[in-house]
Amino acid sequence: MIDLTDVTYSYSGNIALKNINLHINKGEAVSLLGANGSGKSTFLKLINGIISPDSGIYKFNNEEITHSKLQDTKFAKLFHQKVGFVFQNSDTQLFCADVYDEIAFGPKQMGMSENEVDKRVNDCLTLLNIVDFKHRQPYHLSGGEKRKVAIACVLALNPEVLVLDEPMNGLDPRTQRWLVEFLIRLNKAGKTLISSTHDLELVQEISQRAVLFGEDHSIAADLPTDKLLTEIDLLKKVNLVDEYYHRITYKQS
Amino acid sequence: MPEWLLKDENYIPQSDKDAFITKSIMTLLGVLSRIRAQSVYKEKKFKVSAALKVAFTFVLILLISISKSIAFTIIINVYLLAVLSMMNGEEIIKILKVSIVTSAFTFVILLPAAFWGNLFSSIFITSKVFATVTAVNMLSHSTRWNSITSALKRFYVPDIFILVMDITIKYIFMLGEFSLNMFYALKLRSVGKNKSKYTSLSGIAGTMFIKSNEMAEDMYSAMECRGFTGEYQVINKKYKMTFPDFVYIIMNIALILIFIYMERV
Numbered sequence: 001m002i003d004l005t006d007v008t009y010s011y012s013g014n015i016a017l018k019n020i021n022l023h024i025n026k027g028e029a030v031s032l033l034g035a036n037g038s039g040k041s042t043f044l045k046l047i048n049g050i051i052s053p054d055s056g057i058y059k060f061n062n063e064e065i066t067h068s069k070l071q072d073t074k075f076a077k078l079f080h081q082k083v084g085f086v087f088q089n090s091d092t093q094l095f096c097a098d099v100y101d102e103i104a105f106g107p108k109q110m111g112m113s114e115n116e117v118d119k120r121v122n123d124c125l126t127l128l129n130i131v132d133f134k135h136r137q138p139y140h141l142s143g144g145e146k147r148k149v150a151i152a153c154v155l156a157l158n159p160e161v162l163v164l165d166e167p168m169n170g171l172d173p174r175t176q177r178w179l180v181e182f183l184i185r186l187n188k189a190g191k192t193l194i195s196s197t198h199d200l201e202l203v204q205e206i207s208q209r210a211v212l213f214g215e216d217h218s219i220a221a222d223l224p225t226d227k228l229l230t231e232i233d234l235l236k237k238v239n240l241v242d243e244y245y246h247r248i249t250y251k252q253s
Numbered sequence: 254m255p256e257w258l259l260k261d262e263n264y265i266p267q268s269d270k271d272a273f274i275t276k277s278i279m280t281l282l283g284v285l286s287r288i289r290a291q292s293v294y295k296e297k298k299f300k301v302s303a304a305l306k307v308a309f310t311f312v313l314i315l316l317i318s319i320s321k322s323i324a325f326t327i328i329i330n331v332y333l334l335a336v337l338s339m340m341n342g343e344e345i346i347k348i349l350k351v352s353i354v355t356s357a358f359t360f361v362i363l364l365p366a367a368f369w370g371n372l373f374s375s376i377f378i379t380s381k382v383f384a385t386v387t388a389v390n391m392l393s394h395s396t397r398w399n400s401i402t403s404a405l406k407r408f409y410v411p412d413i414f415i416l417v418m419d420i421t422i423k424y425i426f427m428l429g430e431f432s433l434n435m436f437y438a439l440k441l442r443s444v445g446k447n448k449s450k451y452t453s454l455s456g457i458a459g460t461m462f463i464k465s466n467e468m469a470e471d472m473y474s475a476m477e478c479r480g481f482t483g484e485y486q487v488i489n490k491k492y493k494m495t496f497p498d499f500v501y502i503i504m505n506i507a508l509i510l511i512f513i514y515m516e517r518v
Contacts (some may be wrong), residue, residue: 050437073266074267093442094455095439156264160261
């Protein structure tokens, strides 16, 4: 489904992604791990077509995604419908007058009838347990509620792939638990999930596979999640964990 | 799970005119990369003190504006171009682009005067504009923002003025990044024909306003917690004059002497 071959990207001469080779199958749940500044967010932007590789090939459903193809609005719109992106800061994603309009924004553009849009919005509200906020302004919601609305407005487009940038950031433990279970349900329903995270305790639950980014902006490991979490030396080498984590894990085991 | 979410969407998008999103993204990226470039600015080999640069740029602009001699303006332009040629290619292009555009704009405005027989004044004013814009741009491209603010402190510019300038540049960057992400989100969610484009734009503007208000309130509280009483301390490190500083002073004094000589003739 997603295929990257020797992909490299840099911001004004500073390398952000180096020789990335990765294949993600339909229905997989993949977590991206790595220290701050290792290139996870840039990778997610590339997957979503916000940026295009400097060199290398990015293919989605066997079709190469290039800067020139994304200039074609029809192609870009279809691509953006298939790959949904939940931003790290939910505030940036919400710009409509109320939650209902926010979720209806995408379906309305897809040319659906009023009834279809209404059904889809209500389904999303129920699914994310936010029916009570239907007519509230998004900027008056709490962090966890905003995250739920942001996910709902992406889900309303029914994307094949759901990309989440640090989905657990800033959420209280109860909302985190709810989100973990929700992502598991989505994955079981056939959605491909790609999420970047620092939360090593939850990563095992939301993904079967983990891709570890090194400080040199290349992929340091691509392993089953439970196996990667036992590679303490490797996690230490990429500066994701320290001695303290090692001691705690050792004690627990 | 609703049934529609379990199936793949069979959707063919309609084309829509939404180039304004891409254009807004490109403009924001340009502004942000300019500010970012300032922050990673590398000190040059022949570094002149920021305080000297600020002072002499101010004097130079003053001399250019009060000068009645075209010969002096030409000398200043030659001097500025000679100094400019020592900067790197990318900077030269950026500075000249702004200078040429503003001078051309000035000349166009002055064209009626030229047609009425005042060609000399038109050329004179245009050359003054070129020199002024080039001098200011050279200062901004060769000096870090925080060096300029600490130089202003040396000249007893009020603390609150420096504080406002520092905060402005910081928040242009932060709110710029925020609005860039909002435009990315709008672009990613614009998967079809948007009949109310301006509503989305006003939504972005409204969210930006709320966000900036929140940030301002947070900053005010944070400053109060840190004991802010209205006095802003800019740390001025002791600076030792270097050889390039002396060369710079001598050249500028020479320009002042040329000005006095030209105005007397």
